Amino acid sequence: NAGVTQTPKFRVLKTGQSMTLLCAQDMNHEYMYWYRQDPGMGLRLIHYSVGEGTTAKGEVPDGYNVSRLKKQNFLLGLESAAPSQTSVYFCASSAPLGFLGDEQFFGPGTRLTVL
Amino acid sequence: ELKVEQNPLFLSMQEGKNYTIYCNYSTTSDRLYWYRQDPGKSLESLFVLLSNGAVKQEGRLMASLDTKARLSTLHITAAVHDLSATYFCAVGSQGNLIFGKGTKLSVKP
Structure with a gap:
């Protein structure tokens, strides 16, 4: 049981390049999330998904796109990377809100630098 | 808009x-979560608080929730170096969690 995994762990891009970050979870969770973490800013939600084939915008969606073609995977795309997107990206997953709550489980993170 | x-x-x-x-x-x-993050690492779940008056304890850490006051506390008893980390609270809102900016704890001998 690997939990939530993210690929890659590190990446350096040049301005204007594109890339896709992959998140996978093996907990059969319906909900998945992408956050970015910047110093002094806490975690900010980029996009999220409440089920296969559905996505929604979070607090800071501009410059990112997402897809959830399979329940276990959630992809985050940067079409044209900018230095402002230098950050650490975390993926998380959760079950729908139930009597145990909707605790989110986090992946190890992807450290992205855009030059 | 929920602010934490x-x-x-x-x-x-x-x-x-x-x-x-x-x-x-x-x-x-009515739901609040505490997470711990070590430098360069991911977030680890510490406590899940789902009702007014909920209290959870794990080792030297104790968390409580007062939904009427809209306040949760994380109490540290007899701090030790191993507790040095950043601690985040997160509050449930409309299917998402809103995170605080985090509290960076440093324990000195």
Whole structure:
């Protein structure tokens, strides 16, 4: 049981390049999330998904796109990377809100630098 | 719009002493989570608080929730170096969690 995994762990891009970050979870969770973490800013939600084939915008969606073609995977795309997107990206997953709550489980993170 | 505020944002602690971190939120919610993050690492779940008056304890950490005051506290008893980390509270809102900015704890001998 690997939990939530993210690929890659590190990446350096040049301005204007594109890339896709992959998140996978093996907990059969319906909900998945992408956050970015910047110093002094806490975690900010980029996009999220409440089920296969559905996505929604979070607090800071501009410059990112997402897809959830399979329940276990959630992809985050940067079409044209900018230095402002230098950050650490975390993926998380959760079950729908139930009597145990909707605790989110986090992946190890992807450290992205855009030059 | 739900806002979550933690204080203090930085806390330098002496070993053996007790401290409290506060998490205030602006609108009604009945679920609150505490996470720990070590430098360069991911977030690890510490506590799940789902009702008014909920209290959870794990080792030297104890978390409580007062939904009427919109306040959660994380109490540290007899701090030790291993507790040095950043602690986040997160409040449930409309299917998502809103995170505080985190409290960076540093325990000095």
